[in-house]
Structure formats: structure tokens, C-alpha cells
Amino acid sequence: MEFISNYGLFLAKVATFVVAAIILATLVLTAGQRGRDDHEDEGELKIRKLNDQYRKLKESIQAKLMSDDEYKAWAKRKKKEEKAEKKAAKSAKANTDDTEDSKKRIYVIDFDGDIKASDTDTLRRAVTAVLSVANPEKDEVVIRLESGGGLVHAYGLASAQLDRIRSKGVPLTACVDKVAASGGYMMACVADKIVASPFAVLGSIGVVAQLPNFHRLLKKNDVDFEVLTAGEYKRTLTVFGENTEKGRKKFLEDLEDTHVLFKDYVSQRRPGLDIQAVATGDIWFGQRALEVNLIDEIKTSDEYLIEACERGEVVSVSFQHKRTLAEKIGIATSTALERSVWKVLSAFRNQKIQ
Numbered sequence: 001m002e003f004i005s006n007y008g009l010f011l012a013k014v015a016t017f018v019v020a021a022i023i024l025a026t027l028v029l030t031a032g033q034r035g036r037d038d039h040e041d042e043g044e045l046k047i048r049k050l051n052d053q054y055r056k057l058k059e060s061i062q063a064k065l066m067s068d069d070e071y072k073a074w075a076k077r078k079k080k081e082e083k084a085e086k087k088a089a090k091s092a093k094a095n096t097d098d099t100e101d102s103k104k105r106i107y108v109i110d111f112d113g114d115i116k117a118s119d120t121d122t123l124r125r126a127v128t129a130v131l132s133v134a135n136p137e138k139d140e141v142v143i144r145l146e147s148g149g150g151l152v153h154a155y156g157l158a159s160a161q162l163d164r165i166r167s168k169g170v171p172l173t174a175c176v177d178k179v180a181a182s183g184g185y186m187m188a189c190v191a192d193k194i195v196a197s198p199f200a201v202l203g204s205i206g207v208v209a210q211l212p213n214f215h216r217l218l219k220k221n222d223v224d225f226e227v228l229t230a231g232e233y234k235r236t237l238t239v240f241g242e243n244t245e246k247g248r249k250k251f252l253e254d255l256e257d258t259h260v261l262f263k264d265y266v267s268q269r270r271p272g273l274d275i276q277a278v279a280t281g282d283i284w285f286g287q288r289a290l291e292v293n294l295i296d297e298i299k300t301s302d303e304y305l306i307e308a309c310e311r312g313e314v315v316s317v318s319f320q321h322k323r324t325l326a327e328k329i330g331i332a333t334s335t336a337l338e339r340s341v342w343k344v345l346s347a348f349r350n351q352k353i354q
Contacts, residue, residue: 043125043319043320043321044319044320045125045126045129045317045318045319045320046316046317046318046319046320047315047316047317048315048316049313049314049315049316050108050305050309050314050315050316051309051313051314054305054306054309059078062074103312103313104138104139104140104311104312104313105134105135105138105139105140105312105313105314105315106139106140106141106142106305106308106311106312106313106314106315107130107134107139107140107141107142107315107317108141108142108144108305108314108315108316108317109123109126109127109130109141109142109143109144109316109317109318110143110144110316110318111123111143111144111145111146111147111158111187112146112147113145113146113147113148113149113150113155113158113183113184113187114147114150115149115150115151115154116150116151116154117147117150117151117154117155117157117158117183119158120154120157120158120161122318122319122320122321123158123161124161125319126317126318126319127161127162127164127165129317129319130165130170130317131164131165131168131170134168134170135170136168136169136170136171138312139170139171140170140171140172140173140308141165141170141171141172141173142172142173142174142175142301142304142305142308143162143172143173143174143175143187143191144175144177144301145174145175145176145180145184145187145188146176146177146178146179146180146184147179147180147181147183147184147187148179148181148182148184148201148204149181149182149183149184149185149186149204150182150183151183152183152207152258152262154183155182155183155184155186155187156186158183158187159183159186159187159190159265162187162190162191163190165190166190166191166192166269171192171193172190172191172192172193173191173192173193173194173195173304174187174188174190174191174193174194174195175195175196175299175300175301175304175305176188176194176195176196176197176200176202176295176301177196177197177200177300177301178197178200178201179200179201179202180194180196180200180201180202181201181202181203181204181283182204182205182206185202185203185204185205185266185294186262186265186266188202189265189266189269189270190269193296193297194294194295194296194297195295195296195297195298195299195301195304196286196289196290196295196297196298196299197286197298197299197300197301198285198286198287198298199285199286200285200286200289201283201284201285202283202284202285202286202289202294202295203278203282203283203284203289203294204281204282204283205262205263205266205275205278205279205280205281206259206262206279206280206281207255207258207259207262208255208281209251209255211237211239212239213237213238213239213240213243214239214240215240215241215242215243218240225240225241226241227240227241233250235247236248236250236251236254237251259279262279263275263279266279270293272293273292273293273294274292274293277292278292278294286298
């Protein structure tokens, strides 16, 4: 009984600490969000040269495999090569002001989609930045895309951002390593070329809507729920009201119309696709997707970008919001809370085992 009493007291203390910390973190994050609303446009563009990143990886493993003498000779040779390259670049720049612009560039933008396509804002800013400098005659944009889809209007806007690239005549390639389904495929189909890994999930060209209905439960407990509307189809199906066959019919008509729009959108951007065969809501894995023309090539994004480094300068472009001081404190508090709780629980478990 004493152990149970001590255990209960321990849990109460932990629960009190956790609740207090959560409240504190919530208040801080809320203050941070208010600060962000006042400075919505504050942020910065992050640029990373992937050629340098891949080269450093290669050089790092090469250095580990060399003996001391080999490494010294290699480092000396590399230093000479870098010096010669800088001298050549300086000389070329003195002869012409267009040297930098003559480089072929591959701009890489990442999109990690949730149900609301929340990454659309950063995508919009990155696309705007890239289009301000991209040369349609020689440059390329690569979108590394991961999304299982979500809200129609949200993914419609995200796809429209990629349409901006296509309308400017800049070649666009979509790389899918894991999934581009439903709204995710709506985005991918905009690209001139879709590259996917062997087991990436693609397709799901369909529309789904589901909602629970508690009308019978409310009726059983003598609870009335009224829906007042102006307009015959302002509300078709509801969660708490009694749904009618007329409402269901209208709801299904809306779903079918959305599906037609989805199919038309994909068909216009991939005219060689047999849309009736693939617009069933089904999904295909990479190799099968290639067979039905949902994609153009089997390859991971890493393979594609490493090969792109041989064709030109590969640059990753992303827009990141600046975190306010309150947000930084909130994140730090949440992290510290998680670590503290884990340490306390681990210590208690170890004590119990002993």
C-alpha cells in the first residue's frame, strides 16, 4: 500500500508539473503567434549550393580512406586546383559581365504537404524568387514533392504556384520519393517531367468526403437541432441535422463535378495519359505508375540531383519565416519539458527495476 501511495503522489507531482509547463508554453507560443501576425512578411530566403554539399560528402569519405601521406598530397593538389579555378573565374569575369548569367542553374524547391497544404505560402515565395532570376532557355526548376493530398482548394492554389513556372516557359521537374497522391498528384502533373522512386505512391485521382451524423443520437435523447439557411443548397449534408435524399444527391453531384475538374486539370497537363483508366481513385507504386504513364522515369531525387550537378549549378531555394523571441522561448520550453518528463519517467522506471 505504501508503494501505491508513493506512486500516486509521484504521478500527481508529474501531472502538475506537466500541466503547468504546457500552460506556460501555450501562453508563450500564443504571444509569439500574435507577434508573427504583426510581422507576417518577415522572413528570409535560404540558398544552399547542392554542388558544394555533394562534393564535400565525396571529399569527406575520400579523406577517411586515404593514408596520411596520400591525404597530404591530395590536400596540396586540391589547394592548387582551387587557386587555379578562382584565378580563371576572376579572369573570365574581367572579360565579360555575363559569365555568371551564362551558367545553367537548377533551382530546387521542397514541398512537404499536409491536409491543408500549409507549405503553400513558402512555396509561393520561393517560386516568386526563382522566377525573378530564372532563364527559360537554359535553367530548370525541380520540385521535391511529398504529399498524400488534402483540401481541394488548398491544393488547387499550391498547383497554381507551379503553373506559374510552367507558364513562364521554365522547364519543371517533379521528384517524388514517397508519395504524390490526390492533391499531391495534382501538383506533380503540372511538371514537364515526373520522376519517382521505385515504390513511391502516385495517383489517387479522385474526390472523397465523409462526415459523421449524430441526428439519431440527438433524437433518442430528445435534443433538437435546427439548421436555418437562405438558399436551397446552402447546406446539403449536416453533422447534427437530419439529412435528406435530396441533400445527398446534391452533395454527390458536387463531388462528381469536382472530380471532373480534377480529371480535366490532369488531362490538360499530361495529354498522353489515359485519364479514364487512371482516374478511378486508385493508387500505383513507382514501376506500375510508369507503365500507366503517371510518371516519366524511375529514379530517386538524390540520383536526379547528383546527375544535375554535372549539368550545371544546383541551388536549393526556400523561404523561412523569422521566429519571434516568444516563439523561440516557447519551442525551447517545450523541448525542455519533453526532456525533463522523459528523464523523470526513466529514473522512476530504473528505480522500480532495482
